[in-house]
Amino acid sequence: MSVDLSPTAVQAREAGLLLQVADAEPAAPGIRTLRLRSPDGAPLPSFPPGSHIVVDCGTRRNAYSLTGPGREPEFYSVSVLLRPDGDGGSDFLHRVRVGDLLGVSRPRSAFVPVATARRHLYVAGGIGITPLLSHVRAATEWGRPFELLYAHRPGAGAHTAELRELCGERLREFPGRAEFQRALEDAVRSQPLGTHLYVCGPAGLLDFVHAAAGRAGWPQERVHAERFSAALDPGEPFTASLAGTGARIPVPAGVSLLEALERAGTAVPHMCRQGVCGECRLRVVRGRPLHRDLYLSPEERAAGDAVMACVSRSHDEELELDL
Numbered sequence: 001m002s003v004d005l006s007p008t009a010v011q012a013r014e015a016g017l018l019l020q021v022a023d024a025e026p027a028a029p030g031i032r033t034l035r036l037r038s039p040d041g042a043p044l045p046s047f048p049p050g051s052h053i054v055v056d057c058g059t060r061r062n063a064y065s066l067t068g069p070g071r072e073p074e075f076y077s078v079s080v081l082l083r084p085d086g087d088g089g090s091d092f093l094h095r096v097r098v099g100d101l102l103g104v105s106r107p108r109s110a111f112v113p114v115a116t117a118r119r120h121l122y123v124a125g126g127i128g129i130t131p132l133l134s135h136v137r138a139a140t141e142w143g144r145p146f147e148l149l150y151a152h153r154p155g156a157g158a159h160t161a162e163l164r165e166l167c168g169e170r171l172r173e174f175p176g177r178a179e180f181q182r183a184l185e186d187a188v189r190s191q192p193l194g195t196h197l198y199v200c201g202p203a204g205l206l207d208f209v210h211a212a213a214g215r216a217g218w219p220q221e222r223v224h225a226e227r228f229s230a231a232l233d234p235g236e237p238f239t240a241s242l243a244g245t246g247a248r249i250p251v252p253a254g255v256s257l258l259e260a261l262e263r264a265g266t267a268v269p270h271m272c273r274q275g276v277c278g279e280c281r282l283r284v285v286r287g288r289p290l291h292r293d294l295y296l297s298p299e300e301r302a303a304g305d306a307v308m309a310c311v312s313r314s315h316d317e318e319l320e321l322d323l
């Protein structure tokens with residue numbers, strides 16, 4: 001299938017990269033791994049572990065974790081789980097063919113390893129292994145101590161052969177929930193001081209890991225989660241005030257800031273509605289945004305002067321926007 005360069009793809013090419021599908025292989029049932037390269041073979045921008053790219057998928061943009069090596073890579077590798085009830089982005093990427101061109105953002109990351117960590121405990125469920133694969137690869141390369149707990153249905157784990165080779169006995173795989181939960185409870189109780197925990201997977205797994213770490217007395221800043229955007233909770237209500245007009249717009253729990261603004265007649269550019277494409281970025285004049293996106297960098301988050309309206313909310317009862 002040759003891909004037409006839609007307006008979205010043209011935008012992505014101008015803002016990011018235009019890459020060619022070098023190969024496409026099944027990685028596990030329902031999971032397809034794509035390797036993307038520059039059409040002229042030039043090295044691609046380097047990226048730290050835990051990075052993702054946003055891929056133009058026809059009329060959508062979706063974020064996918066980069067699973068390959070990050071230093072001046074020849075390829076970007078992503079593994080795409082087919083979601084039949086999704087928005088069509090995964091279906092699109094399961095149909096692209098070798099030689100097709102895709103618009104791709106430069107790598108971004110909100111899930112990088114903490115440089116001062118003395119040890120890493122990695123926890124993954126299902127396709128949530130993808131951001132952790134690059135963490136494991138870097139930890140192995142740099143000789144950093146770690147262990148990885150990976151829960152997946154029998155035969156449905158992604159990248160298992162590569163993980164077994166990279167990790168050896170540091171990898172433990174769990175086909176059942178009870179066994180995984182027992183191992184996790186033990187693991188969070190037995191880590192030495194200075195360990196950081198990184199988790200990615202479905203909402204239930206993330207909630208369990210946060211609760212287990214809390215019971216074991218882990219400070220929040222040592223637990224790092226990459227949450228699938230579909231798993232966001234409804235959040236607390238708040239009010240968006242618009243600096244230009246003085247309008248005050250209620251944002252109830254379960255309604256995004258973007259939706260509340262749209263309902264009030266204020267159009268905001270948007271595309272993915274998943275916190276990955278960067279289209280709905282708004283400037284914050286006053287108040288503390290509660291970031292839940294995958295787009296802003298740690299520095300941009302810390303600056304506190306921008307919010308992604310489609311997924312993020314407010315720590316304060318009122319958030320004033322430059323609108």
Ligand code: FES
Pocket residue numbers: 269270271272273274275276277278279280281293295308309310311
């Ligand atoms: S619409 Fe894509 S980040 Fe909000």
